Amino acid sequence: MLDISQTVTALHLAGAFSCLEIVDCIYYGLMRRDQSGDSRDTFLLSKGHGSLAQYVVLEDLGILPREQLDNFCRPGYLLGTHPDFGIPGIEAATGSLGHGLPIAVGMALADKVQSADRTVYVVLSDGELQEGSTWEAMMLAPSLGLRNLVAVVDLNDFQSLGRTSEIFPNFYPVVDKVQAFGWEAVEVDGHDQQTIFNAVSSRSGNAPMMIIARTIKGKGVSYMENVPIWHYRSPSPEEYQQALAELSGEEEA
Amino acid sequence: MRDTFARTLYQVAKKQPNVFIVVADISPAGSMAPFRDEFPNQFINVGVAEQTMISLCAGLALRGCRAFAYTIATFSIYRPFEQVRVDLCYQNLPVTVVGIGGGVSYSTLGGTHHAQEDIAVVGAIPNMAVLAPCDPLETEAATWVCAERNGPTYLRLGKAGEPNLTTDAPEPFEFGKVRLIREGKDVCIISYGPIMKMAWEIAERIEREQGRTVALVSAHTVKPLDRVGVKRILDRFETVAVIEEHSPRGSLGGEVKQLAWDASAKCRLVTFSLRDAFIHQFGSQRDMWTAHGLDPEIIYQSIVAG
Structure with missing residues (x-):
């Protein structure tokens, strides 16, 4: 993702870092795959601005060629800042917030009516919880009995203009609101993949599930963590080197 | 029209698998009963939640289902406009948005319920087709088109009680063709939509009082407009009139005038529409037309003046 960040400016690197473990856990841990690697389960990145996290996973899975990632946002290539419908591995055009959950509800409903054994995973941002359409879908999903729907909220506590918990202090904690709407909901450390995996795997299955995943925006890069400007900025060459060093140090540690 | 739609949708569901109707707490009660009884899992009431109505239909379509979103015309596209634009049109999904009470059908409910610029609004979105049948028979044909076409469609219907005008029509209903x-x-x-009834009455009066014969054409497919067919009409007749229950902005009348200019048409061309205004009046649908200037006497005089 850092390599890609050097090709264009104005992307959402910090928001991609905050959901990276979540996306990784869903693709590699939760989605069931057959011998050829295909999955009957569905992944939707409702917070489409985190697309880099999805692109690198799709590349690793062999669904997107490396050439496409290397030419991110360039004319004649597929990948832009927001996931576009029609790209391999992208199930819906997201980027405008508040669309992913209700689309996922429609998919899960179709699967339920057709008795298809498929699970729909959808990742939302916490800022996206301010969209009314998200709450329409939250009200509806349990009423439709969509046990095959798993939503994960990347609760990095930031939106474009500041800390989400400071802009809407009365909205917290989130998990009890979600439960009140009829979801099975738990709050976890969103950078702890084993915990996310266990929470989803051990769900009761009586209702749709929503994981409230506490995360750090820009996780892993010290100057990026919890600094709002990294919703938009790309690292300079020096900052890029520092980020690489910090992340490789973390891997060795 | 709404009962014909409901009955036709039931026939569609009997023939095709996975046909869903997703309503936002508005539904033709009696006529929808056979569908609900036979396909209870395919009738979804999302409640008063129009944004989710549209996105949910997109999700169904992404799973290969054929979804119809249904509510009062204003709420079917204005409230969830961005869901219509992105989820349906940008992704080019085969979902039909059924707007009941297009134009000023809900004449006693006031301006909040008047869909007087709906065609301009949805017609501006790429991939979106707009169908506006003029009677129950065309509603049946249009519903079948919606059930079979690849891409999003806005099906603009009247309310209830419209008479059949096309029983003896010389030409069949064909998507994308003027008829x-x-x-x-x-x-x-x-013309198109329920106001065709008034156009019919004006045509009869012109024949009766002027001794001139009057052809009536249903432009049921408002988008994509049959440009070839319209140009043929502009060539063939000495006087052409467009009557529509819609704002003059982004309207059929405006598009026909563009075509006439491009084709250097020689005919006399007059257009009649709702005003580009909110009228704050109540009454019958005809009262609303009159308040908007769609008065049959004025239209008659304007047409025969040439």
């Missing part, structure tokens, strides 16, 4: 529904040689009136 001659009454023969005539001197004047041609192009």
Whole structure:
């Protein structure tokens, strides 16, 4: 993702870092795959601005060629800042917030009516919880009995203009609101993949599930963590080197 | 029209698998009963939640289902406009948005319920087709088109009680084609939707009082407009009139005038529409037309003046 960040400016690197473990856990841990690697389960990145996290996973899975990632946002290539419908591995055009959950509800409903054994995973941002359409879908999903729907909220506590918990202090904690709407909901450390995996795997299955995943925006890069400007900025060459060093140090540690 | 739609949708669901109707707490009660009884899992009431109505239909379509979103016209597209634009049109999904009470059908409910610029709004979105049948028979044909076409469609319907006008139409209903529904040689009136009834009455009066014969054409497919068919009409008739229950902005009348200019048409061309205004009045649908200037006397005089 850092390599890609050097090709264009104005992307959402910090928001991609905050959901990276979540996306990784869903693709590699939760989605069931057959011998050829295909999955009957569905992944939707409702917070489409985190697309880099999805692109690198799709590349690793062999669904997107490396050439496409290397030419991110360039004319004649597929990948832009927001996931576009029609790209391999992208199930819906997201980027405008508040669309992913209700689309996922429609998919899960179709699967339920057709008795298809498929699970729909959808990742939302916490800022996206301010969209009314998200709450329409939250009200509806349990009423439709969509046990095959798993939503994960990347609760990095930031939106474009500041800390989400400071802009809407009365909205917290989130998990009890979600439960009140009829979801099975738990709050976890969103950078702890084993915990996310266990929470989803051990769900009761009586209702749709929503994981409230506490995360750090820009996780892993010290100057990026919890600094709002990294919703938009790309690292300079020096900052890029520092980020690489910090992340490789973390891997060795 | 709404009962014909409900009955036709039931026939569609009997023939095709996975046909869903997703309503936002508005539904033709009696006529929808056979569908609900036979396909209870495919009738979804999302409640008063129009944004989710549209996105949910997109999700169904992404799973290969055929979804119809259904509510009052204003709420079907204005409230969830961005869901219509992105989820349906940008992704080019085969979902039909059924707007009941297009135009000023809900004449006693006030301006909040008048869909007077709906065609301009949805017609501006790429991939979106707009169908506006003029009677129950065309509603049946249009519903089948919606059930079979690849891409999003806005099906603009009236309310209830519209008479059949196309029983003896010389031409069949065909998506993307203007349709001659009454023969005539001197004047041609192009219209769509329930106001075709008024156009029919004006045509009869012109024949009776002027001795000129009047053709009536249903432009049921407002988008994509049959440009070839419209140009043929502009060539063939000395007087052409467009009557529509819609704002003059982004309207059929405006598009026909563009075509006439491009084709250097020689005919006399007059257009009649709702005003580009909120009228704050109540009454019958005809009262609303009159308040908007769609007065049959004025239209008659304007057409025969040439």
